[in-house]
Amino acid sequence: MMFPDDNQEIADFGLICPECGVANPENAEYCLVCERDLRNTLLFLEDDSFDLEITSDCIIEYRKNFWGTDRTGKVNKYPLREISNLEFGHPITRFKFDFNGKRHVIPIKNENMDSLKKLLNEILDL
Numbered sequence: 676m677m678f679p680d681d682n683q684e685i686a687d688f689g690l691i692c693p694e695c696g697v698a699n700p701e702n703a704e705y706c707l708v709c710e711r712d713l714r715n716t717l718l719f720l721e722d723d724s725f726d727l728e729i730t731s732d733c734i735i736e737y738r739k740n741f742w743g744t745d746r747t748g749k750v751n752k753y754p755l756r757e758i759s760n761l762e763f764g765h766p767i768t769r770f771k772f773d774f775n776g777k778r779h780v781i782p783i784k785n786e787n788m789d790s791l792k793k794l795l796n797e798i799l800d801l
C-alpha cells in the first residue's frame with residue numbers, strides 16, 4: 676500500500692507542542708495529542724537547560740533540570756514589549772536583553788539562536 680502524501684505531511688509538521696513535545700502542522704490550532712491551544716505559539720525551541728516558547732507577545736522560558744530531561748516547573752515570562760537592547764551573542768551563542776531593570780543572559784544552542792533571531796527580527800522589526 677502506498678502513502679504518497681506521507682513525506683509531504685511530515686515536512687509540514689514544524690510546530691512543536693510546548694506542552695507534550697509532539698510535532699504538529701504549522702497551522703494547527705490545537706495540539707493533535709494533548710489539545711493544548713497552539714494558536715499563539717509562533718515558535719518552540721528545545722534547548723539544553725530550558726524550552727523556549729515564543730508567542731506573538733511573549734518569550735516563555737520553561738526551566739529544565741540539570742540533565743535537561745524534565746522541566747522543573749519554573750517558568751519565566753518576558754513580554755516582548757518590555758524587553759530591550761536585544762543582543763545575539765557570537766561566537767558564544769547567548770541571547771541577551773534588558774527586562775525589569777536587569778540584564779538577562781540566556782545561553783542557547785546555535786541552531787536555536789538562528790530561529791529565534793529570525794523570528795524576533797520579524798515580529799519586533801529590529
Ligand SMILES: [Zn+2]
Nearest residue numbers: 692695706709
Ligand atoms: Zn501537545
